[in-house]
Amino acid sequence: MSRPASPGAPSEAHNVLAITPFRRLWISLVLSGLGDWLSLLALVSLAAIFTFDAPALVRYLAIAGVLAVKLAPAVLFSPLVGALVDRLDRRWTMVGGDVLRGLLYVSVPVVGLLAPGFALPWLFIAALLAEIVELLWTGARDSAIPNLVPRKLLGQADRLVLFTSYGTAPAAALLFAALASVSNVLGALVPSLASPEADIALYLNGLLFLAAAALVAGLQIPGHRPAKDTQSPTRDARILPSAVRGLRGAGDPVLLRGLSLGLVTTVVAVGAVIGVGRLHAEGLEAGNAGFGMLFAAVLGGMGLGAVSGPRILKLLGRRRLFGLTAVGAAVLLLFTGAVGDMVLAAVLALALGVAAGMAWATALGVVTREVEEEHRTAVHAHLNGAARLALVATAVLAPVAAGLVGDHALPLGPLTYDLRGSTVVLTVVALLGVVAAAVAHRQVNRDDPEAGPGLLPELFAALRGVEITEPVAEDDRPSGAFIVVEGGEGAGKSTQVRELTVWLRDQGFEVVSTRQPGATKLGMRLRALLLDRENSHITPRAEVLLYAADKADHVQQEILPALRRGAVVISDRYTDSLLAYQGAGRDLAASDIGDISAWAVQGLVPDLTVLLDVRPEEGLSRLGGPADRIESESVEFHERVRRGFLDLARKDPDRYLVLDSREPREKTTREIQKRVRALLPDPVPSGSEAVTGMIPVIRND
Numbered sequence: 001m002s003r004p005a006s007p008g009a010p011s012e013a014h015n016v017l018a019i020t021p022f023r024r025l026w027i028s029l030v031l032s033g034l035g036d037w038l039s040l041l042a043l044v045s046l047a048a049i050f051t052f053d054a055p056a057l058v059r060y061l062a063i064a065g066v067l068a069v070k071l072a073p074a075v076l077f078s079p080l081v082g083a084l085v086d087r088l089d090r091r092w093t094m095v096g097g098d099v100l101r102g103l104l105y106v107s108v109p110v111v112g113l114l115a116p117g118f119a120l121p122w123l124f125i126a127a128l129l130a131e132i133v134e135l136l137w138t139g140a141r142d143s144a145i146p147n148l149v150p151r152k153l154l155g156q157a158d159r160l161v162l163f164t165s166y167g168t169a170p171a172a173a174l175l176f177a178a179l180a181s182v183s184n185v186l187g188a189l190v191p192s193l194a195s196p197e198a199d200i201a202l203y204l205n206g207l208l209f210l211a212a213a214a215l216v217a218g219l220q221i222p223g224h225r226p227a228k229d230t231q232s233p234t235r236d237a238r239i240l241p242s243a244v245r246g247l248r249g250a251g252d253p254v255l256l257r258g259l260s261l262g263l264v265t266t267v268v269a270v271g272a273v274i275g276v277g278r279l280h281a282e283g284l285e286a287g288n289a290g291f292g293m294l295f296a297a298v299l300g301g302m303g304l305g306a307v308s309g310p311r312i313l314k315l316l317g318r319r320r321l322f323g324l325t326a327v328g329a330a331v332l333l334l335f336t337g338a339v340g341d342m343v344l345a346a347v348l349a350l351a352l353g354v355a356a357g358m359a360w361a362t363a364l365g366v367v368t369r370e371v372e373e374e375h376r377t378a379v380h381a382h383l384n385g386a387a388r389l390a391l392v393a394t395a396v397l398a399p400v401a402a403g404l405v406g407d408h409a410l411p412l413g414p415l416t417y418d419l420r421g422s423t424v425v426l427t428v429v430a431l432l433g434v435v436a437a438a439v440a441h442r443q444v445n446r447d448d449p450e451a452g453p454g455l456l457p458e459l460f461a462a463l464r465g466v467e468i469t470e471p472v473a474e475d476d477r478p479s480g481a482f483i484v485v486e487g488g489e490g491a492g493k494s495t496q497v498r499e500l501t502v503w504l505r506d507q508g509f510e511v512v513s514t515r516q517p518g519a520t521k522l523g524m525r526l527r528a529l530l531l532d533r534e535n536s537h538i539t540p541r542a543e544v545l546l547y548a549a550d551k552a553d554h555v556q557q558e559i560l561p562a563l564r565r566g567a568v569v570i571s572d573r574y575t576d577s578l579l580a581y582q583g584a585g586r587d588l589a590a591s592d593i594g595d596i597s598a599w600a601v602q603g604l605v606p607d608l609t610v611l612l613d614v615r616p617e618e619g620l621s622r623l624g625g626p627a628d629r630i631e632s633e634s635v636e637f638h639e640r641v642r643r644g645f646l647d648l649a650r651k652d653p654d655r656y657l658v659l660d661s662r663e664p665r666e667k668t669t670r671e672i673q674k675r676v677r678a679l680l681p682d683p684v685p686s687g688s689e690a691v692t693g694m695i696p697v698i699r700n701d
């Protein structure tokens with residue numbers, strides 16, 4: 001089914017960014033978003049550097065402390081800030097917030113240089129103050145936006161702002177890794193310039209916040225429209241209440257529990273990497289640059305998975321995909337923690353992030369499809385809140401746990417094995433995650449209405465790009481054989497359908513020879529409508545639905561009853577025509593067309609599709625009479641249709657017989673007969689025909 005434009009799609013983003021004050025604010029938000037993530041990485045690294053000589057427990061606790069101070073206030077205290085922010089001037093709150101945060105972050109390395117003994121306590125104080133300032137700043141930001149953007153564009157603006165909060169994380173992490181490497185090289189070349197690598201990041205941070213402040217200072221924010229009624233459920237103020245509120249009555253409770261559990265499992269995996277990443281990277285002798293890589297990999301992977309998720313393995317049922325990616329994320333965490341090579345760990349962290357992002361996007365897809373509209377916002381908010389809470393809690397608790405485990409050098413014969421607290425935590429979280437994700441997988445797939453023959457066959461089919469549609473119920477399973485002849489205009493389909501019908505009837509089979517569109521009463525009217533050149537105004541989507549209506553009527557009224565009787569049904573065109581003409585030809589998404597046609601034909605897939613491949617020029621030249629609406633499309637259109645048919649055949653070679661329509665028709669007829677003979681039972685000897693009447697087709701499968 002065709003989706004509405006996806007969040008943040010270029011066209012809609014372009015609309016709201018055309019408003020100059022909002023664009024200016026947005027650029028400022030990108031800068032401060034970058035600065036915010038950069039500060040998180042730099043402060044975690046400085047905490048590790050300032051405690052370099054301390055025992056492992058102290059080092060892990062210092063990191064946990066930074067993460068707690070940086071991440072927890074937004075989740076815990078946001079609701080308290082709203083009332084206060086309404087009394088402040090939004091522009092100056094934001095400008096002041098940016099300047100103050102910049103100064104606070106710059107002060108950390110400065111205090112480190114001037115008063116090393118006070119460096120760590122000041123790091124915590126500065127980080128906490130910066131977070132308090134950020135709470136006010138976020139409130140001012142959220143209530144400024146409705147005053148800059150018309151109401152109908154608020155949704156778009158909201159998504160763009162969300163990007164500045166989360167989408168900037170991987171970029172900041174890459175920048176941090178690059179800065180760490182540059183600083184290392186610089187320190188090696190000019191020892192007098194050597195400084196803790198994170199210092200440069202914090203100085204740069206100061207500049208980013210100052211630039212953000214300068215952009216907002218020039219803004220006029222009119223009016224005083226409160227943000228309350230426009231707040232997105234993803235904004236911080238609603239996180240805690242939404243996460244805590246139950247979802248009773250919002251839909252299938254087992255499904256919702258499974259989605260929550262699976263999502264929490266994936267973000268816990270991500271949180272564990274963030275929490276112990278710095279010291280884990282140090283164990284792999286990669287320090288700050290390694291930490292930046294891990295961070296960028298896991299968060300960038302999440303973004304990648306969320307955006308591309310629904311497109312990867314799109315033929316796998318959404319619930320299946322969700323369970324699979326949740327289990328996958330946990331398994332990938334196990335490997336991420338176990339490998340002893342930084343680059344490999346980063347690659348695995350990237351894959352883990354992709355799996356987590358896919359799980360996230362898929363869960364939202366399941367909710368959109370399966371939860372009633374009135375409950376959808378609450379369910380989204382709950383999942384988002386629960387995930388954020390779990391992420392923050394894990395990022396903070398993972399280093400505490402790693403500190404309690406400690407780092408140990410285990411003697412193994414002549415060698416020693418470095419067992420690090422971070423490795424133990426990643427392993428334990430991963431193992432628990434596998435169990436939790438497996439439970440979530442079961443819960444989510446328990447009553448899946450789209451369930452196919454089983455996870456593995458469905459997965460393999462999806463990997464091969466083959467669609468597995470809903471199985472027809474056992475007692476509903478038609479016993480006849482269904483053969484379809486497809487191909488472009490003038491390929492010789494009707495000729496071959498006629499030949500095959502006669503040949504099979506001669507052998508005593510009951511044959512129903514039919515076509516699409518136009519085999520039923522309704523179908524005839526639809527055909528007339530669809531092929532009438534006067535109807536050039538039919539839009540591509542309407543065209544899909546009209547052809548699909550013909551198919552639905554045809555399958556229900558003619559094909560299924562005939563197959564249930566045991567007849568051989570031969571159809572001149574079927575669903576592949578929809579995919580080739582409307583999908584490839586009209587350039588509509590194949591997955592949408594596939595969904596619509598599978599639904600229309602109740603998942604009925606032919607036993608054999610004969611594709612008569614023809615070059616458009618040749619096929620069109622064979623036709624007599626005036627061209628109809630579709631025949632008179634351009635040669636390029638018919639070329640796309642031809643490629644569409646060939647692509648379908650390539651993806652499922654066992655079910656297709658592809659023949660070149662330039663061959664003499666008798667040869668083509670013989671090829672088809674050879675293939676069809678293998679599909680049907682041996683013909684009954686002619687003498688017994690009087691007793692049996694028509695031969696029913698008994699299928700072996």
Ligand SMILES: Nc1ncnc2c1ncn2[C@@H]1O[C@H](COP(=O)(O)OP(=O)(O)OP(=O)(O)O)[C@@H](O)[C@H]1O
Nearest residue numbers: 488489490491492493494495496622661663664665
């Ligand atoms: N193998 C062939 N070689 C050359 N001409 C052929 C061959 N098969 C069929 N024809 C001729 O091509 C023309 C179109 O054939 P036919 O009506 O069977 O094609 P079709 O694919 O059903 O067309 P349409 O797209 O209009 O449904 C007819 O005149 C037919 O005799």
Ligand SMILES: Cc1cn([C@H]2C[C@H](O)[C@@H](COP(=O)(O)O)O2)c(=O)[nH]c1=O
Nearest residue numbers: 516517547573574577578581582630631
């Ligand atoms: C089933 C189906 C058909 N079409 C197009 C293909 C042809 O141009 C006409 C059908 O006429 P013909 O007698 O078979 O040539 O309709 C389509 O676009 N989509 C479909 O699903």
